[in-house]
Amino acid sequence: MKKFFILLSIIIFASGSVFADDFGTTGDLWDNYNDDTATQAGQQKPVTDEQFNSILEKLKSKRQKKPKQMKGESIQQSNETKQIVETAEELPIICISIPLKLNEDSVLPVGHYQAKGEMVDGHPRIKLYQSQFLMADFPAIETADDFNEPELNFIKMKDYNENQVKIIFGSMDFNAYALVDIAQ
Numbered sequence: 001m002k003k004f005f006i007l008l009s010i011i012i013f014a015s016g017s018v019f020a021d022d023f024g025t026t027g028d029l030w031d032n033y034n035d036d037t038a039t040q041a042g043q044q045k046p047v048t049d050e051q052f053n054s055i056l057e058k059l060k061s062k063r064q065k066k067p068k069q070m071k072g073e074s075i076q077q078s079n080e081t082k083q084i085v086e087t088a089e090e091l092p093i094i095c096i097s098i099p100l101k102l103n104e105d106s107v108l109p110v111g112h113y114q115a116k117g118e119m120v121d122g123h124p125r126i127k128l129y130q131s132q133f134l135m136a137d138f139p140a141i142e143t144a145d146d147f148n149e150p151e152l153n154f155i156k157m158k159d160y161n162e163n164q165v166k167i168i169f170g171s172m173d174f175n176a177y178a179l180v181d182i183a184q
Helices: 002-022 036-040 049-063 079-089
Strands: 093-096 111-120 123-130 133-139 141-143 154-159 164-170 175-181
Touching: 093 154, 123 141, 123 175, 133 175
Parallel strands: none
Antiparallel strands: 093 111, 111 123, 123 133, 141 175, 154 164, 164 175
């Protein structure tokens, strides 16, 4: 049993000196934090404020370079501009739910129509189309009122009195309304 304890103490003593070499001669890694042996063990050197600021200035100067000019024609628009242009090109649709009088002998039947507003000789007109065919052309009254509508392009039919309806129209160019007789 004595031999076993002697052998065990020799192993512990020998292994302690082997592990001590891993941490350097002055102690463990915490004692050598600012020493070069820490960087040799795979850790990075601390960066000073001056080094950090100089690198930051270099990165800012790279970002501020002007983009290369493209050859040929190019149009640069923001997404909002593109969306507004596309919205202005789309014709709004109106559902006519009662027949409307166009003139003394013609009636606009019930249906869905695409609306287009045009200025003809300085006076607004509301034109209704089905496919490429012009179905109605109403004289309108231009107004600055947007009728509390959230869209840019809109057309709606509202009751005006028992013999007429009010068609309101809005676009990027102008807002207008037309009073149209109901066909009896």
